[in-house]
Amino acid sequence: MTGFATRAGRDLARGVAVACVLALVVAAVVWWLFQGATTRKVTAYFDQAVGVYAGSDVDVLGVKVGTIDAVVPDGTEVRVDMSVDRGVRIPASASAVVVAPSVVSDRYVQFAPAYTGGATLPDNAVIPLQRTATPVELDQLYSSLNKVTTDLGPNGANSNGALSDLLNTLSKNLSGNGTNLHDTITQLSDLATTLDTNKNNLFGTVDNLANFTQTLADSDTTVRAFAQQLSQVTGYLAGEKDNLAAAVSQLGSALGQVQSFIAGNRTALKSNVDNLVGVTQTLVDERSALAETLDTAPLALSNLVNAYNAASGTLDARADLNELTNPPIVEVCKLLQQLTPASLPATLSTACGSLAPVLQGLVKLPTAAAVVQSLQNGTLPTLPLPIAGAVYGTALSGSNK
Numbered sequence: 558m559t560g561f562a563t564r565a566g567r568d569l570a571r572g573v574a575v576a577c578v579l580a581l582v583v584a585a586v587v588w589w590l591f592q593g594a595t596t597r598k599v600t601a602y603f604d605q606a607v608g609v610y611a612g613s614d615v616d617v618l619g620v621k622v623g624t625i626d627a628v629v630p631d632g633t634e635v636r637v638d639m640s641v642d643r644g645v646r647i648p649a650s651a652s653a654v655v656v657a658p659s660v661v662s663d664r665y666v667q668f669a670p671a672y673t674g675g676a677t678l679p680d681n682a683v684i685p686l687q688r689t690a691t692p693v694e695l696d697q698l699y700s701s702l703n704k705v706t707t708d709l710g711p712n713g714a715n716s717n718g719a720l721s722d723l724l725n726t727l728s729k730n731l732s733g734n735g736t737n738l739h740d741t742i743t744q745l746s747d748l749a750t751t752l753d754t755n756k757n758n759l760f761g762t763v764d765n766l767a768n769f770t771q772t773l774a775d776s777d778t779t780v781r782a783f784a785q786q787l788s789q790v791t792g793y794l795a796g797e798k799d800n801l802a803a804a805v806s807q808l809g810s811a812l813g814q815v816q817s818f819i820a821g822n823r824t825a826l827k828s829n830v831d832n833l834v835g836v837t838q839t840l841v842d843e844r845s846a847l848a849e850t851l852d853t854a855p856l857a858l859s860n861l862v863n864a865y866n867a868a869s870g871t872l873d874a875r876a877d878l879n880e881l882t883n884p885p886i887v888e889v890c891k892l893l894q895q896l897t898p899a900s901l902p903a904t905l906s907t908a909c910g911s912l913a914p915v916l917q918g919l920v921k922l923p924t925a926a927a928v929v930q931s932l933q934n935g936t937l938p939t940l941p942l943p944i945a946g947a948v949y950g951t952a953l954s955g956s957n958k
Contacts, residue, residue: 596623596640601653601666601684605691606635608664609655615639616656616667617647625666634686637666641678649676652688664692 603609606628615623623641630636641647651668658664668678707713709720731738752759773780794801819826840847865871 595643597643597678597680597682598626599623599639599641599678599682599684601637601639601689602631602634602686603637603653603655603689603691604634604686606637606655607691607694608657609637609666610663613663614665615641616665617645617669618671619667622668639666646672647678648672649678649682650688651678651684652690653684654689655691657692 609625609628611625611627613625614621615625622645623639626638626640628635628637637653647668648670651670654667654669655664656667
């Protein structure tokens with residue numbers, strides 16, 4: 558019975574141990590799954606990772622957003638694996654920087670810049686060495702300062718006192734010139750501000766100059782030809798400089814004579830100009846008549862040339878013989894009535910109007926042919942008798958007077 562009890566106790570202890578191990582495994586799996594669901598993995602490569610350890614913080618703008626899982630040397634670089642909360646959005650092009658809050662404290666990795674929009678850093682993202690940075694170590698700073706002081710010290714640039722002389726000279730030059738130096742710096746600042754304000758105009762000017770030079774380069778043949786022609790012109794002018802000088806001298810003399818002529822004949826010139834004003838005004842007033850004359854003059858000259866008979870030396874014309882059957886006064890009035898009304902005197906119009914009975918044929922006048930025939934016979938043409946009616950000195954018909 559004692560052996561049985563001992564064996565049962567060992568089995569119970571073994572079962573409890575197995576149950577504890579299983580519980581730990583399940584807890585680890587659950588924790589890993591839970592953590593994987595709430596974080597995403599990010600890997601960054603640095604040239605060095607002094608003071609960065611597993612468990613260090615990962616920040617954005619100084620706020621912790623994850624932890625460092627591992628720091629592993631990888632050739633000449635250091636790989637840093639990090640877990641970042643999924644709820645924090647980080648730009649896809651973010652950089653990773655090792656930050657040292659103080660000389661002795663642990664360092665942490667910070668993503669920059671903060672997210673403002675656009676694509677985010679995906680799960681299992683890799684940040685290359687070109688987008689990471691680490692702070693300068695204190696021993697490197699001391700080494701750089703030591704190198705600078707050595708190079709500038711008595712065993713370096715100041716071995717002959719050159720640096721001391723430079724500092725003394727600068728001290729003498731700057732002594733009492735604080736105000737001028739301040740004004741110079743202020744004006745340089747204003748100049749930089751002005752240039753920054755007008756940078757678009759400056760860039761536009763540079764672009765235009767670039768286009769201009771490109772145009773000149775493209776037109777190199779034309780520019781060369783123009784330069785050669787210009788050289789020929791300047792050579793010609795250089796060869797004719799004496800003639801040009803003489804021409805300019807003679808022009809000056811001529812202008813002096815013109816001035817003297819105008820001064821001596823000012824009254825006559827003024828009178829001629831005044832008369833010319835009247836002539837030009839008349840031409841302006843009669844411009845329509847002049848235009849008509851210019852239109853009809855070529856036809857008239859052409860008709861005159863066609864009418865000239867070279868054999869007989871006469872102007873041949875074709876007359877309308879039917880007009881000889883009309884009385885001369887009728888033809889005269891017709892010609893007057895064909896004139897422009899504005900140029901026809903009122904007395905002539907009145908006379909032609911009073912001769913309306915003659916023009917209408919109520920009073921028979923001798924025709925032009927009859928007048929010519931009577932003159933050839935040596936007699937005067939027969940004049941028409943007065944209109945039938947009252948005779949001077951006789952009483953009107955039907956009147957007792």
